[in-house]
Amino acid sequence: MILAVWAAGLGAAAQYGKISVIFGRMGELYPQAGTALSFSVSLVGMLGILLGAVAGPYAAAFGYRRTLVWALGAGAAVSALQALHLPFGLFLATRVAEGLSHLGIVVAGPVLIAQLSSDRGRGLAMTLWSTFFAVAFTVLAWFGLPLVRAWGLLALFAAHAAVMAGLAVLLGLALRAVPVPPRAPLPRLAELPGLHLPIYRSPWIAAPAAGWLFYTCCFVAVLTVIPPYIADDARGLVLGMMPLASIAVSMTLGVFLLRFLPGVRLAQLGFLACAAAALWLWAMPGAPLACIAMAGAMGLVQGGSFAAVPQLNETAVARAQASGAMAQMGNLGNTIGTPLMVLSLSAAGFGGMMAALLVLFLSGAAVHLLLAARRRGMA
Structure with a gap:
């Protein structure tokens, strides 16, 4: 089923x-x-x-x-x-x-x-x-x-x-x-209009969506703006491997780590691993292994984010609200991510684009840190 x-x-x-x-x-x-x-x-x-x-x-x-x-x-x-x-x-x-x-x-x-x-x-x-x-x-x-x-x-x-x-x-x-x-x-x-306020004021309901916004800003954008920097003879293979790496890491390492870590922690770990891969890619533009490593690290973010929905919200209504907020933030991230990367690229070149990507990944980890502190304060 x-x-x-x-x-x-x-x-x-x-x-x-x-x-x-x-x-x-x-x-x-x-x-x-x-x-x-x-x-x-x-x-x-x-x-x-x-x-x-x-x-x-x-x-x-x-x-x-x-x-x-x-x-x-x-x-x-x-x-x-x-x-x-x-x-x-x-x-x-x-x-x-x-x-x-x-x-x-x-x-x-x-x-x-x-x-x-x-x-x-x-x-x-x-x-x-x-x-x-x-x-x-x-x-x-x-x-x-x-x-x-x-x-x-x-x-x-x-x-x-x-x-x-x-x-x-x-x-x-x-x-x-x-x-x-x-x-x-x-x-x-x-x-x-009033239904939005309690959803986004709750550090339990809003947490998966808050991180998801930064993830979706990056995922489609990376698949769109990185390919020109990959060597022609490897580009097709790397672009095919990137989503597969995301799936493989989330279903193997991600599932294993969820036995020991809550979903929010796994998402934070994924964001930090993405940031490390971004630094690698910044130092070696278009490096195939760096691209695949970044996609694999994103798999930890996606698995941890969805696992956090039922972990943080016990009722079906709260889970539906959290899923709806993720849909809203996901669509927003998909909409603004690629234009943001293109703007950074045109304004400051490859380094500017990678700096923007790095800021987004670190912001994803930071927003979970802030919301976790709010949950402890409200518990």
């Missing part, structure tokens, strides 16, 4: 990845779009930035099983529409709608996984969930791109629709017998 919910996470990550992996060819579908094509990637995150933190209470009111199944069904319907080669304006509208489906999955999924797993296995289960983005991008590169070469760009949207629909049916049936927390009252629309 945990693997089935994790597969739903892969479908959610593919809502980003299905455009990212074919972005260089999107002009074939919409030749008149020009630079507006970039919105086909970023618009999915719009609702996550606006509504991520308040999605938790709505998922708690609607029911976590129902939220996950309906989000998968809606995602399938949107992908099926996209496979019809809509006009560009309508296509962008479907990408905004797809953001709501994405938000439902990434909020309800980790709550259900925490509910399904035992206390002893919860660290492993949450670490598995944390890999969904990296695994989805790898699967799309291995299977999605050959599908596109054989059947065209629209075939990828159709395949995604079929997978999401199959998961909706599978989980709709399989989750019926799974006990889930009782539903919470439905928040009123007028209460939405």
Whole structure:
């Protein structure tokens, strides 16, 4: 059951990845779009930035099983529409709608996984969930791109629709017998702005999201701006190895260390290891081992961050709020990370970009230190 919910996470990550992996060819579908094509990637995150933190209470009111199944069904319907080669304006509208489906999955999924797993296995289960983005991008590169070469760009949207629909049916049936927390009252629309304050004032609920902001500022940005500095003959291998290193480290070393360290400490350790790798890469620009080491260290951050959600929050409602805040901060980090790196690069060269990266990694470790001190003071 945990693997089935994790597969739903892969479908959610593919809502980003299905455009990212074919972005260089999107002009074939919409030749008149020009630079507006970039919105086909970023618009999915719009609702996550606006509504991520308040999605938790709505998922708690609607029911976590129902939220996950309906989000998968809606995602399938949107992908099926996209496979019809809509006009560009309508296509962008479907990408905004797809953001709501994405938000439902990434909020309800980790709550259900925490509910399904035992206390002893919860660290492993949450670490598995944390890999969904990296695994989805790898699967799309291995299977999605050959599908596109054989059947065209629209075939990828159709395949995604079929997978999401199959998961909706599978989980709709399989989750019926799974006990889930009782539903919470439905928040009123007028209460939405006020829902953010208690979430971000809580050093328990907000802690995973606070670190996640700095992680997501770096992950996509590193994969975007570092490649030109890697030697041509090694670039493809290194770029393929980086997400795999992140997955491998989180599922092996990360799971092992979670037996002895709480998730927050593991995330801090990962941030410090990332900072060390950044110094290595600063000294040796484009060094393949430094790039892979940085990606591996990021795996510790992602595993520790998701493991911290159930460790710091005992109730399902609090866990949903923490997952929603992570979705909000993750979308914000993905949005601002790459422009920030590009700005640093243009202003101060490679050294300026690496300095910005170093500051972000150290800030991720520091924010966890500050919030841990607040939790001790409020305990």
